[in-house]
Amino acid sequence: MKKSRFTKVFVGLTLTLLLSACGNGSTTKSSSEKSTGSSVEATSAASEQEYTDPSELKDEYDIVIVGAGGAGMAAALSAKDQGMNPVILEKMPIAGGNTLKSSGGMNASETKFQKEQGIEDSNQQFFDDTLKGGKGTNDQELLHYLVDNSASAIDWLDSMGITLDNISYSGGASVKRIHRPHDGSAVGTYLVDGLIRNVHEQKIPIFVNADVTKINEKDGQVTGVDVKIDGKEKTISGKAVVVTTGGFGSNKEMIESYRPDLKGYVSTTSEGSTGDGIKMIEKLGGAVVDMDQIQVHPTVVQDTGMLISETVRGEGAILVNQQGERFYNELETRDNVSAAITALPEKYAYLIFDDALANRAKQVDFYKEQGVVVEGKTIEELAGKIDMKPETLKATLEKWNKAVKDQSDSEFKRETAMDYDLTEGPYYAIQIAPGIHHTMGGVKINTDTQVLKEDGSAIKGLYAAGEVTGGIHGQNRIGGNAVADIMVFGRQAGAQSSDFAKESK
Numbered sequence: 294m295k296k297s298r299f300t301k302v303f304v305g306l307t308l309t310l311l312l313s314a315c316g317n318g319s320t321t322k323s324s325s326e327k328s329t330g331s332s333v334e335a336t337s338a339a340s341e342q343e344y345t346d347p348s349e350l351k352d353e354y355d356i357v358i359v360g361a362g363g364a365g366m367a368a369a370l371s372a373k374d375q376g377m378n379p380v381i382l383e384k385m386p387i388a389g390g391n392t393l394k395s396s397g398g399m400n401a402s403e404t405k406f407q408k409e410q411g412i413e414d415s416n417q418q419f420f421d422d423t424l425k426g427g428k429g430t431n432d433q434e435l436l437h438y439l440v441d442n443s444a445s446a447i448d449w450l451d452s453m454g455i456t457l458d459n460i461s462y463s464g465g466a467s468v469k470r471i472h473r474p475h476d477g478s479a480v481g482t483y484l485v486d487g488l489i490r491n492v493h494e495q496k497i498p499i500f501v502n503a504d505v506t507k508i509n510e511k512d513g514q515v516t517g518v519d520v521k522i523d524g525k526e527k528t529i530s531g532k533a534v535v536v537t538t539g540g541f542g543s544n545k546e547m548i549e550s551y552r553p554d555l556k557g558y559v560s561t562t563s564e565g566s567t568g569d570g571i572k573m574i575e576k577l578g579g580a581v582v583d584m585d586q587i588q589v590h591p592t593v594v595q596d597t598g599m600l601i602s603e604t605v606r607g608e609g610a611i612l613v614n615q616q617g618e619r620f621y622n623e624l625e626t627r628d629n630v631s632a633a634i635t636a637l638p639e640k641y642a643y644l645i646f647d648d649a650l651a652n653r654a655k656q657v658d659f660y661k662e663q664g665v666v667v668e669g670k671t672i673e674e675l676a677g678k679i680d681m682k683p684e685t686l687k688a689t690l691e692k693w694n695k696a697v698k699d700q701s702d703s704e705f706k707r708e709t710a711m712d713y714d715l716t717e718g719p720y721y722a723i724q725i726a727p728g729i730h731h732t733m734g735g736v737k738i739n740t741d742t743q744v745l746k747e748d749g750s751a752i753k754g755l756y757a758a759g760e761v762t763g764g765i766h767g768q769n770r771i772g773g774n775a776v777a778d779i780m781v782f783g784r785q786a787g788a789q790s791s792d793f794a795k796e797s798k
């Protein structure tokens with residue numbers, strides 16, 4: 294195989310946040326324009342991404358993968374493991390999508406890391422927590438497949454040098470289950486860096502600025518895609534197509550049409566989350582499920598759409614209202630915590646935490662850099678800076694620290710993330726309110742990731758995985774389950790599409 298020429302792009306969290314803040318309206322710049330932007334150079338978490346030169350795009354591959362987020366790259370690596378020749382087509386100038394922004398981690402049960410750390414968990418408990426979080430409406434077959442294959446996905450990642458062995462709590466989980474990089478940092482950049490590294494090691498071609506506009510079919514079988522790349526339109530043939538285009542959190546029209554009540558909400562999602570895959574699949578007669586189930590995340594900085602990870606609450610932060618009082622169980626599911634904040638007269642709240650927590654949750658360094666963290670040497674100083682009565686905030690913290698000591702939250706019945714008190718100054722506050730975060734609805738698939746029609750039959754040769762699909766999360770996604778979803782089902786889509794491609798050889 295001819296050695297690929299690559300385009301190099303420097304990527305960092307700052308760029309990701311800028312993309313989120315831009316929303317729908319911004320135009321796609323070339324890779325080189327983005328790589329020279331000062332905001333990108335200024336980022337501390339910068340990493341390097343390389344892409345295949347557009348001149349190397351062939352007319353035919355075994356498997357065409359649409360979208361280079363976590364699900365797409367997992368599918369490509371798994372297809373390559375099966376001896377296939379896959380290609381990844383990504384419409385944005387960088388790979389990663391929402392996966393690059395994911396911050397908390399990946400849920401998995403019965404993992405070797407949980408066992409090593411003495412954490413008792415079971416696939417059934419993971420199933421039950423998720424079903425409870427989803428209000429009993431999750432697609433239970435998909436959910437069983439997810440939990441039963443979550444530990445092996447953690448092992449698979451580990452075998453590729455992507456080690457998620459730092460485990461914490463996330464909202465709605467009854468035990469420590471969310472797996473993060475060793476140093477507790479954000480999962481997204483680490484995961485995407487690792488996946489891209491493996492994609493290159495496996496010599497899988499990955500093209501950016503490659504916008505797939507149509508999935509082609511003939512006689513009821515998918516035959517490939519149409520793609521706009523480098524200003525040119527091309528038709529690429531594939532024995533199977535895997536759609537991993539992510540959700541539609543950045544498509545204002547789709548959000549408003551399915552959920553008029555969310556008009557005007559800020560979104561945390563990436564610019565490429567525009568629902569393309571859902572629209573292309575619907576044109577082929579694919580069914581969709583739960584399209585009005587759009588997750589609103591409780592802790593979003595409103596002027597930028599920046600998500601404050603659930604890790605901050607998972608490590609022990611509390612939420613207070615403008616009076617400086619707690620008002621809800623911070624570790625309840627996202628929909629309930631969001632509703633509790635929206636019910637406050639001021640419609641926002643403050644996350645409050647101490648310096649010890651800031652050292653455990655490395656994301657806080659980044660939030661500080663972004664200027665969203667208010668700091669006070671003492672609780673009184675912090676209260677003064679956020680316009681609260683110092684005596685009230687102090688009393689709230691004293692009460693909370695006693696609850697941690699007694700392991701009993703008589704006020705709001707919080708039962709998790711009570712390992713650490715908040716006693717080590719300086720103290721911090723971040724003002725947050727709910728924002729659009731995840732689209733739980735999408736195309737209907739079965740556990741083989743085949744895309745289904747309304748009548749339950751599969752569209753031959755068409756597979757989908759990740760946020761483009763619907764059903765698994767039901768009415769409310771548990772934090773950490775989307776990364777589990779993309780790894781488990783992305784891997785499965787690569788394997789299943791490979792089996793199909795081999796049969797059609």
Ligand SMILES: Cc1cc2nc3c(=O)[nH]c(=O)nc-3n(C[C@H](O)[C@H](O)[C@H](O)COP(=O)(O)OP(=O)(O)OC[C@H]3O[C@@H](n4cnc5c(N)ncnc54)[C@H](O)[C@@H]3O)c2cc1C
Nearest residue numbers: 360362364390391392397398505539565759760773775776
């Ligand atoms: C700020 C933030 C933090 C999060 N944190 C967590 C977390 O800690 N844990 C967790 O479980 N979940 C988290 N999530 C959710 C999770 O990150 C996503 O649901 C998941 O990463 C989606 O992965 P994906 O591969 O399905 O899609 P994506 O990662 O979004 O990738 C889809 C890719 O497809 C591309 N694409 C779209 N249309 C086309 C087209 N027509 N042609 C070619 N390419 C196309 C997109 O540009 C994108 O790159 C978070 C989400 C956000 C926004």
